Amino acid sequence: MRAPDAFAGTIGTTVQDSTPWWPQPRRARPGSPNVVMVLLDDVGFASLGCFGSEISTPVMDDLAARGLRYRNFHTTALCSPTRASLLTGRNHHAVGMSIIANADSGFPSKRGAVSHNAGTIAEILRDQGYSTLAVGKWHLAPADQTSQVGPFDQWPLGRGFERYYGFLDAATDQFHPELTRDNHRVDPPASAADGYHLTEDLVDNAISFVTDQTSLAPDKPFLLYLATGATHSPHQAPAEYLAKYRGQYDCGWDTIRQQRLQRQKELGIVPADTDLAPANPGVAAWDSLSEQEQRLFARFQEAYAAFLEHTDAQLGRLVRHLDHVDELDNTIFVLLSDNGASQEGQANGSVNMAFYENRDVDPLDYNLEHIDKIGTAEVQNNYPLGWAMAANTPLKRYKQNTHAGGVRDPLIISWPAGISAAGEIRDQFHHVTDIVPTVLEIIGVEAPEEINGVPQMPVHGTSLAYTFDRAGGPSRKPAQYFEMFGHRALWSDGWKAVAYHERGADYAQDRWELYDLAADFSECHDLADEEPQRLHAMIERWWAEAGRYDVLPLDDRGFAERRATSQSRPDAARTNNSFRYWGGISHLPSGATPFILDRSYTMTAQVDVEPGDRGVIVACGSVGGGYSLYIDDGLLHHDYNYYGRIYRAVAALPERSGRLRLEYRFTRTGPCAGIGQVAVDGLPGEQITMPATSRYFMSWAGLDLGRDALSPVSSNYDGEFPFTGHIDRVDFELGDRDDLIGDYEPAD
Structure with missing residues (x-):
């Protein structure tokens, strides 16, 4: 926020001998365009219709037809880092976001939060006379700091947005989402049974924000940041969209890859001589799969396609509304994905996201048992590796990797009032850090040297506005490094050096590959042996960039190990062993809940009841996993949901009124x-x-206390199952973990 202007009038003894003065409001330049950033999640290079897919995305295709598609655009390979770079214009390590915002590893580049010396585009534009609105996934605040006591400085309203509606963590159930409005938690406005879906709700709120803005401040431009949950798992969609794609993927991922590559060549998305990358390790040929596997795996892709088309339809409502209020032509639309398609569904696909997070694999039989629930509120599904590979056609590998499948992503920029080359494709190399400087150049604003009294680091990105009317020519970006979980890469002058890192291996033994991307779009022809000097120079430059942008130390531990480690920030909730929650507490996000996993603990509830009272006292988790302590039929129940299997313990309640001490150990x-x-x-x-x-x-x-507020943990009750008695308090006492993590290997 700007410092107040010094009073420029005069103050005498009375108003008659004084001169009034009013500070001049900061106004954007007349005619300044609105900015709408649409960030999709885990959408691979070939997933949109206008990038070669058979999935119906007419709204996004129309944005591309009225603007530009970039076939050489890159991200960071992961969600939070890309979001940090998109909103700040800086490299993600340099601002403290090496991986996701769910772990602080104790190093400057690994805080899980965006440093305040890297101001966001919202902080910049707000002080230049723009209204700033954010809707959807945030995932830039430390997970343990997203409860109702904050701190709030890394929430959207703490980083320059004036209004916010969405979810703060990495993922959420599309039918039962965790929601926040501004700085407080709210319930979904309807239930899944009533036809609720998160993407529709997000777009409803985006439209509402735009309506308020254009009605009440019609001369003030706005920044709208819309970050959908789509198409991150769980892939969930309304029934009519699921039905539309039934049977459309029975041909398998090998056929779909070939078909997409052919369309990409016809569209000019890839050069005509582009090779299809070999199948990624661990992906079986479709024809080698059993009939049951094919039936199951096709169903996973149907759900993904349904989810993406449904998202496109909702985006269409926003586009039509902008047209209705006469703002569409002077609105810069920037639409991109945060990384390539996700490998987190693993070989068999998944009906339960917890398997991947626990470093387990969904058993094939388990998935088959749930096949008819895929895409619904009853499971939380993700597709198998083969479909992620197809989503990244014609590229290698996936999200989390620094090969092209992880970092080369679709970008569409549409601005009818400012881009005359409608429908064209651009080939210049660019990176997600380049969006902020592009917007600033377009609206004629310099990046400030100070925000809220905090000196600012330089913007690292390079504006791509020069490409709007320039189809050919080299990129103005000199180089770009990449690093994620020890995978490394460097792009420079059309060449790319890249190293895939096996977790736990010696970094010095990683093999670097070298590609001439001008002649090898899909990174199929490794020239490391033919060009050793060039490769050596690029590796040396990678190390220089790593030093410049605070990449080190390299850390190949995955999400799970970093979340579970006992080495945590001193004020993190999981460093505590005792918790007391009073009845009436607001919803508590998972990152701030007692970390009960793989340790002894006791949960004790003090409640007041009458005979016949029933309902949930404590519930944590969802249909995919968690626990619930509840009363029903005169019995105390504790249900522990382990991948959908319920471990249940019960005890009889006395038939009397008054205070009860209910315990689970x-x-x-x-x-x-x-x-x-x-x-x-x-x-x-x-x-x-x-x-x-x-x-x-x-x-x-x-x-939650007093109800199971969202996706139900237990199948033994319906809906929230609110407690009809009174909860005084619930206490958790956790045993010491004694560094238990790492004392065994997870099940195969």
Whole structure:
């Protein structure tokens, strides 16, 4: 926020001998365009119709037809880092976001938050007379700082946006989302049973924001940042969209890859001589799969396609509304994905995101049992590697990797009032850091040297505005490094050096590959042996860039290990072993909940009841995993949801009114195993042996008292199942973990 202007009038003894003065409001230049940034999630290079896909995306295709498509645009390979770079114009390590915002590893580049000396485009434009609105996925605030006590400085309203509606974490259920409005948690406005879907809700709010803006401040331009949950898992869509794609992928991923490459060549998205990259390691030929595998895997892709087309349809509502209020022509639309298609569905696909987060693999039989639920609110699904490979056609590898499948992504820029070369394709290399300087150049604003009294680091990106009327010619960007989980790459002058890193391996033994991208779009022809001097020079430059942008130390630990490690920021919630929650507490996000995994703990609730009272006392998690303590039919139940399997312990309640002390105790007996037991007023009830529990992760959903607010943890009740008694408090006491993480390997 700008410092107040010094009073420029005069103050005498009375108003008669004084001169009034009013500060002049900061106004954008007349005619300044609106800016709409649409950030899709995990959408691979070949997923949109205008980039070669058979999936119906007419709205995005129309934006491309009225603007430009970039076939040489790159991101960081992961969600939070790309978001940090998109909003600041700086490289993600330099601003503190090496991976996702769910872990602070204790190093400057790995804070899981964007440093305040890297101001966002919202902070810049707000002070230049723009209204700033954000809708959708944020994932730039430390997960343990997203509860109702903050701190709020990394929430959207703390980083320059004046209004916000969306979800703060990495992922959420599309039918039962965790939602935040401005700085407070809110419930979804309707239920899945009533036809609710998150993408529709997000666009409803975007339209509402635009309506307020254009009605109440019609001369003031706006920045709208719309970051959908699509197409990050879970891939969930309304039934009519799922039905539309039934049977359309029975031909398999090998055929779809060939068809997409042919369309890409016809569209000019790839050069005519582009080779299709070999199948990624671990991806079987479609024809080698069993009939059951083919049926299952096709169903996963149907859900993905339905999810993406539904998202396109919702975006269409926003575009039509902008046209209706006469703002479309003077609105810069920037549409991109945060990274390539996701490998997190693994070989078999997934109906439960927790498998990947725990470094487990969904058993094929388990997925087949749930085949008819794929795409619905009853499971949280992701597609298998083969479909992610097809989504990245014709490129190698996936999200998280620095090969092209992870970092080369679709970009569409549409601005009818400022781009006359409608429908053309641009080939200049550019990167997500380049969007902020592009916007600033277009609206005639310099990046400030100071924001809120904090000196600012230079913007690292290079404006791509010169490409608007320039079809050919070299890129003005000199070089770009990449690093993610130890995978490394450098682009420079049309060449790319890249190293794939096996987790736990010696970095010095990683093999670097070399590609001439001008002649080899899909990175198929490794020239490392033919050009050793060039490769050596590029590797040396990578190390120089790594030093310049605070990339080091290299860290190949995955999401799970970093979330679960006992080495945490001193004020992080998971450093505590004791928690007391009073009845009436707001929804608690997963990153701030007691970290009960793979340790002994006790949960104790003090409640006041009448005979016949029922309902949920504590619930944490979702249909994919979690726990619920509830009363029903005169019994205390504790359900532990392990990949959909319920471990249930019960105890009888006394038939009287008054205060009860309800307890659940888990005693760890070995790695991810133990005994659960319930008790009422100290009298032990049933105990249950639990041979397997979650190692790192249960669910992206958090904790509620007095109801199961979102996707239900237990199948033993419907909906929220609110508690009809009174909750005084709930206490958690956690046993010491003694660095248990790493004392065993996860199941195959």
